[in-house]
Amino acid sequence: MKExxxxxxxxxxxxxxxxxxxxxxxxREISGLLSDILSIxxxxxxxxxxxFQTSIQKIQNQEKRGVKLISRLNKFAHLPDVSSTEIxxxxxxxxxxxxxxxxxxxxxxxxxxxxxxxxxxxxTNPFDLQMALFNCIEYFLKNLDAGGKVFINPNxxxxxxxxxxxxxxxxxxxxxxxxxxxxxxxxxxxxITKSLNVVTEYDSSKLSIKLTLPIKK
Amino acid sequence: MNDIHVLIVDDEEELAAVxxxxxxxxxxxxxxxxxxxxxxxxxxxxxxxxVLLDLMLPGMSGLDxxxxxxxxxxxxxxxxxxxxxxxxxxxxxxNLGAFDYIMKPCDFDGLISKIQEALESE
Numbered sequence: 001m002k003e004x005x006x007x008x009x010x011x012x013x014x015x016x017x018x019x020x021x022x023x024x025x026x027x028r029e030i031s032g033l034l035s036d037i038l039s040i041x042x043x044x045x046x047x048x049x050x051x052f053q054t055s056i057q058k059i060q061n062q063e064k065r066g067v068k069l070i071s072r073l074n075k076f077a078h079l080p081d082v083s084s085t086e087i088x089x090x091x092x093x094x095x096x097x098x099x100x101x102x103x104x105x106x107x108x109x110x111x112x113x114x115x116x117x118x119x120x121x122x123x124t125n126p127f128d129l130q131m132a133l134f135n136c137i138e139y140f141l142k143n144l145d146a147g148g149k150v151f152i153n154p155n156x157x158x159x160x161x162x163x164x165x166x167x168x169x170x171x172x173x174x175x176x177x178x179x180x181x182x183x184x185x186x187x188x189x190x191x192i193t194k195s196l197n198v199v200t201e202y203d204s205s206k207l208s209i210k211l212t213l214p215i216k217k
Numbered sequence: 218m219n220d221i222h223v224l225i226v227d228d229e230e231e232l233a234a235v236x237x238x239x240x241x242x243x244x245x246x247x248x249x250x251x252x253x254x255x256x257x258x259x260x261x262x263x264x265x266x267x268v269l270l271d272l273m274l275p276g277m278s279g280l281d282x283x284x285x286x287x288x289x290x291x292x293x294x295x296x297x298x299x300x301x302x303x304x305x306x307x308x309x310x311x312n313l314g315a316f317d318y319i320m321k322p323c324d325f326d327g328l329i330s331k332i333q334e335a336l337e338s339e
Contacts, residue, residue, distance in 0.1 A: 014302065018273070021300055022229050025322035029235040032325050036242045067322060074301045 006080045006127065013077035017070050024066045031059045072098050079127040087126050089154035089163065090115035096130050097152065100137055108146035109169070111137065113153060120154045122161050122213050124196060129213075132192040136165040136209050139185035143177075145170040161215060166208035178202035178209070221336065222246045224265040226256040226282065227298060228274050232321075236269070239325060245332070253277030257285055264291050267335055269328075270315075271298040272306045280306060283313050294335035298323070 035056050043049045072095055093113045104111040133152060140150045148169025155162055171177055180186035180202075189209075193200045199212040223240055227233040228251045237247035248265070250256035253276060260268070268286065272279035283295055297310045297318035307318050316335040319328055 018301055021321060022232060026229065026232045026235065028322040029232060029239060029325070033235055033239050033242070036239060063322070071301070078302075 003080075003083075010077045010080040014074055017074040017077060020070050021067070021074075024063050024070065027059065027063045027066075031056050031063065068098075076130075079130060083125050084123060085126060086121055086123050087129075089120040089122060089161070091119075092126060092130065093133065093152050093154055093163070096133055096137075100134060103137070103141055104150065107141050107144075109141055109144055110149045112149060112151045114151065116153075116155050120156045120161060122215070124213060128192050128196055129198075132189055132196065132198065132211065133163065133165070135185040135189040135192070136211075139183055139189070139209075140165070140167045142185065143172050143183075145172060160212050162210055162212040164208055164210055166206055168207070171207070177204050177207075221267070221332070222263075222265045223248070223267050223269060223332065224256065224259060225249045225269045226251075226253070226274070226279070227269075227271040228252065229271070236323075236328075243329065253282040253285070256282055257289075260286060260289065260291070260293070264293060266293070267332055268293055268295045269298055270295050271321075272303045272310060273300060278306075280309055280313065283310055283315060287314060292339065294339060296328075296331055296335060 035053075038046075038049060038053055038056070041049060046052070075095060076099060090113075094115065097111045097113050101111050137150060137152070140148070144150070144167055148167055150165070150167050153164045153166075155164065176182060178186065180190055189200065192198075193211065197214045201210040201212070202208075203210070221244075223237075223245055225233045225236055225240075225247060227236075227249070230249070230251050233249040233251065237249050240247040248259060250259055253274060256268075256270075259265075270279050270282060274282070279297065283297075286293060286295060294316040295310075295314075297307055297315045298321055299307045299318050300321050310318065316338065317331050319331060
């Protein structure tokens with residue numbers, strides 16, 4: 001996708017997240033007001049008070065869920081704002097998993113990350129890197145049987161910064177595992193990693209993809 | 218908290234109104250204004266004890282309103298109501314002398330605490 005198109009989508013999405021945030025703020029305050037009123041209402045005068053109370057609590061739980069989602073979506077929408085910046089891989093991957101876990105849930109495949117013990121800072125294009133990781137996730141979701149698990153773990157040592165994406169579970173077609181001439185996601189992954197100077201290594205025995213990022217100072 | 222008078226400036230009228238209702242519920246007199254001109258007129262005619270000010274307003278921005286409140290020299294603490302993408306404006310607002318800021322959606326008890334802190338600091 002062209003830069004201008006990505007920026008357009010990002011800008012519109014970010015604008016909508018502002019509006020939705022205000023909607024959620026109103027829901028929070030309206031349900032809060034109902035709670036306030038209920039708190040001075042006796043159970044004798046309002047026999048369904050408890051049911052009403054638990055219903056308000058459910059609205060508030062959903063509102064909190066909405067705030068969490070919209071806050072992540074806002075951050076995601078701002079990713080195209082910069083073409084190169086310092087990011088923390090722990091944070092970037094955690095965001096991505098939060099936004100994509102629904103895709104896993106539909107296929108009954110769990111997405112996990114084990115953040116590195118320390119922050120893993122790297123200078124890169126955050127939008128492209130997320131897209132690369134998303135293609136890895138999509139590849140595994142398409143090729144893993146239900147009940148599988150996908151892990152995206154960032155790590156670093158003194159020589160390299162890398163992300164290990166690996167799967168646990170059964171592959172639907174093991175003979176074509178990591179065939180990057182067939183799988184569309186791996187073809188796209190190849191294009192993105194090339195533009196990011198990221199080295200991609202496939203390991204069929206570990207069902208893993210290792211992305212090694214260039215260290216820029 | 219019975220004698221406190223709060224002015225909420227937010228173009229999200231329903232949100233401002235329900236925050237006002239909740240403040241009234243706790244014995245705080247609350248009024249609302251949806252734009253800068255109205256807010257400044259209300260401040261001049263009946264100065265509130267505290268202003269809750271949204272930063273992203275159409276027309277006169279929250280920062281412009283804050284500057285005008287400062288110019289009135291009424292020593293009214295201002296708490297900024299912020300949303301996404303207003304980090305820089307929030308910092309500027311704090312530099313302009315806002316008492317504090319709170320992110321929308323607000324934690325209502327947190328808002329009450331900030332109002333109390335602001336009034337105690339006066």
